[in-house]
Amino acid sequence: MLGYGTIFHAQPNTIHHSLAEIEAKGHLVGVVAQNVDLLHHNAGGRNVIELHGTLARVECQSCGRAILRDEFQQIQPDLGPALRPDGDLDVALEFGQFAYPPCHKCGNEEVTTPTATVKSNIPPKVMQQAAELVGKGSGGLVVGSTLTTYSAYRLVCDLHTAGKPVWCIKKGPMRADALLARKIEAPIQEIMADVVEMH
Numbered sequence: 001m002l003g004y005g006t007i008f009h010a011q012p013n014t015i016h017h018s019l020a021e022i023e024a025k026g027h028l029v030g031v032v033a034q035n036v037d038l039l040h041h042n043a044g045g046r047n048v049i050e051l052h053g054t055l056a057r058v059e060c061q062s063c064g065r066a067i068l069r070d071e072f073q074q075i076q077p078d079l080g081p082a083l084r085p086d087g088d089l090d091v092a093l094e095f096g097q098f099a100y101p102p103c104h105k106c107g108n109e110e111v112t113t114p115t116a117t118v119k120s121n122i123p124p125k126v127m128q129q130a131a132e133l134v135g136k137g138s139g140g141l142v143v144g145s146t147l148t149t150y151s152a153y154r155l156v157c158d159l160h161t162a163g164k165p166v167w168c169i170k171k172g173p174m175r176a177d178a179l180l181a182r183k184i185e186a187p188i189q190e191i192m193a194d195v196v197e198m199h
């Protein structure tokens with residue numbers, strides 16, 4: 001995808017800011033996000049796990065060395081055309097013209113953002129980190145997700161099994177409806193603003 005800069009500098013909305021604010025006040029242990037758009041980070045979230053990967057890092061597929069994506073983006077323009085491919089956009093350019101920066105540690109040229117796709121599963125390490133973060137809370141709050149992906153649904157199941165209440169703010173059905181202690185079917189931004197006020 002062209003335009004990493006656009007994503008990295010994308011503006012979080014009031015929901016992202018509300019969650020970050022509640023976390024800063026100590027009422028939220030962290031956020032497990034299903035997006036890879038960095039918006040929870042950009043809003044100031046501290047403990048954010050991007051379940052389906054992140055665009056904030058680039059990892060070597062051989063030795064595992066990771067560098068910050070911003071650092072990688074600084075290297076890239078010197079090595080090839082002004083192209084920043086990292087996803088699923090059709091690019092009018094011969095890929096053979098593009099020199100990909102190799103790993104600084106082992107020289108391997110297969111470096112990529114650690115994002116899960118349809119073909120790749122979420123690494124066990126990430127699932128474990130998410131489960132640990134969720135386990136620290138006294139309950140859970142699902143905001144706007146249908147929990148269609150099993151990985152996210154499983155975290156709610158874990159909370160339910162542990163006897164911890166799970167609330168959800170979302171209009172319409174979602175996968176874990178039967179497990180919820182309470183469901184609020186109202187506009188998320190309004191509810192989150194109220195939650196921030198309460199705390």
Ligand SMILES: [Zn+2]
Nearest residue numbers: 060063103106
């Ligand atoms: Zn390497």
